[in-house]
Amino acid sequence: MNIVVGVTGGIAAYKTVQLVRLLVRDGHDVHVVPTDDALRFVGAPTWEAISRNPVTTSVHDDVAQVRHVALGQAADVVVVAPATANTIAKIAVGLAGDLLGTTLLATRAPVLVAPAMHTEMWQHAATRANIATLRARGVRIVGPDSGRLTGADSGPGRMSEPETIHREVSRMLAAGADLDGTRVVVSAGGTREPIDPVRFIGNRSSGRQGIAIALAAADRGADVTLVAAHVEDAQLDAAHAHPAIRVETAGTAAELGERMRALAGSADVIVMAAAVADYRVADVSDHKLAKEDGAPVLSLVENDDILAGLAGARRDGQTIVGFAAEMPTDHETVLERGIRKRRRKGVDLLAVNEVGWEAGFERAENAVALIGSDDQVVAEATGSKREVADALLDAIVALRSRP
Ligand SMILES: Cc1cc2nc3c(=O)[nH]c(=O)nc-3n(C[C@H](O)[C@H](O)[C@H](O)COP(=O)(O)O)c2cc1C
Known part of the structure; x- marks a missing residue:
């Protein structure tokens, strides 16, 4: 199966390396689409080596392949992990200023979002409203868990463990075509x-x-x-x-x-x-x-x-x-x-x-x-x-x- 993993700018990006590893191990063709900020946390060479596919963030790379829509069109599932408050807001509005944004708009595949942020950001009315918008649109949300966050804080906002997200992706892929032709x-x-x-x-x-x-x-x-x-x-x-x-x-x-x-x-x-x-x-x-x-x-x-x-x-x-x-x-x-x-x-x-x-x-x-x-x-x-x-x-x- 073809899986797009969107990665955004949070510390939890390092955990997504393990998620990509698990998906590749299952035999899936995994395309990692980081935001520019995500690359400040985990660099492109790591994503390319783990996913075994090229990694870019811009709609202007690889233009001959019409990559800005091709990735989303070909995807069987799109996962965004970690999903920052910023990216969640962008998805809710439908912004398409980078490769992750265009991919999410171009896909008809089921989308799974794994939020990760500090408790205050997660509980903010703006984030609550954005999450409600995504849910209403059919986007699945996994987590966040409660626990130790970056720095000294703890509370709800911690990204779900890679194994949990992996299980959810597998479930979505299995359910993908179970009404085929019905x-x-x-x-x-x-x-x-x-x-x-x-x-x-x-x-x-x-x-x-x-x-x-x-x-x-x-x-x-x-x-x-x-x-x-x-x-x-x-x-x-x-x-x-x-x-x-x-x-x-x-x-x-x-x-x-x-x-x-x-x-x-x-x-x-x-x-x-x-x-x-x-x-x-x-x-x-x-x-x-x-x-x-x-x-x-x-x-x-x-x-x-x-x-x-x-x-x-x-x-x-x-x-x-x-x-x-x-x-x-x-x-x-x-x-x-x-x-x-x-x-x-x-x-x-x-x-x-x-x-x-x-x-x-x-x-x-x-x-x-x-x-x-x-x-x-x-x-x-x-x-x-x-x-x-x-x-x-x-x-x-x-x-x-x-x-
Ligand atoms: C060390 C550090 C950790 C951060 N962790 C998070 C986070 O877990 N969740 C979040 O929403 N934003 C976090 N931010 C802020 C985002 O990186 C910032 O909002 C950025 O613009 C997100 O861009 P993106 O959504 O395009 O990746 C963090 C910033 C720094 C410097």
Whole structure:
């Protein structure tokens, strides 16, 4: 495999020599891309000797090979270790002033970042925000550990050990293509049921979790169709830009159901992450309801249960996954409600998350429990929506590899 190791200007750069050594030992083609500052800590001859590849920092070296994009395009994984606060900020913004910056922008490979810095820098609001941006974009973060830092300090900020980073890279490479050729349909967002031409009954689902699943599946080799219900354009940009994702849109529960049933015929995996209205307005008004007509009384009729319908029509070899946004009640936990719902829907896997005024929706982070068809929790995932997406896909791959 082809691995790019970005190295930036921190003392921990010396530990990355061991990481490169481990990756070369595994038989990978390793290209080290240091920043100029990194070379003040460990010099180019060390990186060249250990990686057995030439090392430059500038986009103006080796121009005939279009090196500024070629390294990123060819990479199977890009690792940045150590990642300084400065470089983390540059990645978050998308700066491309050196070879590491252009490589990171040109790659579609998964990216792993191993931060290393003093505790104050790590805990600074700017760094926290930059890390959140990277996570939301699907970048994996390993560490930092807590422990002895440069000088007399100690606390969180120490780069993860090379063996830990090496293990994470190996895991990412193994997961890289585990959905190769699998046809995945994902729904995302929230449906809206019209009341009149300008009003609707909707929900707070932002579509971020569904989009994260679509992106993660596509990165792992799947052919993905994303059916988006009222997802902001800005959220959809990454999905539109991904060559393995086709984006369709749906407005109401009925439209979403129609699209999902049509796509189900050729899908290997269906993930219903969209929040679908259980009810629609019985008599949608052709005219905007006016205040002088008095408070309207809306009567509602039940929508088709799309998920249960898809599960009921499941083909051999097809995997159906649902989401349940639950709140605990006086006599049932979120998990108990999820288990009951999985049975009712008949799906292979149900991802249950707790929602409330302050939890679940419109957030970058998520926490889910994945319930399997034996009513057991097969995995729990907490973190960015991308991390939750990858955990969900791990569970789907494990399920599909069972005889
Ligand atoms: C001895 C020394 C150690 C440093 N260690 C770190 C570090 O661990 N993390 C960090 O974010 N910056 C560290 N810095 C500051 C960075 O080197 C500086 O911000 C530099 O501009 C980073 O450039 P780069 O991100 O392009 O490599 C250190 C500086 C010195 C002189």
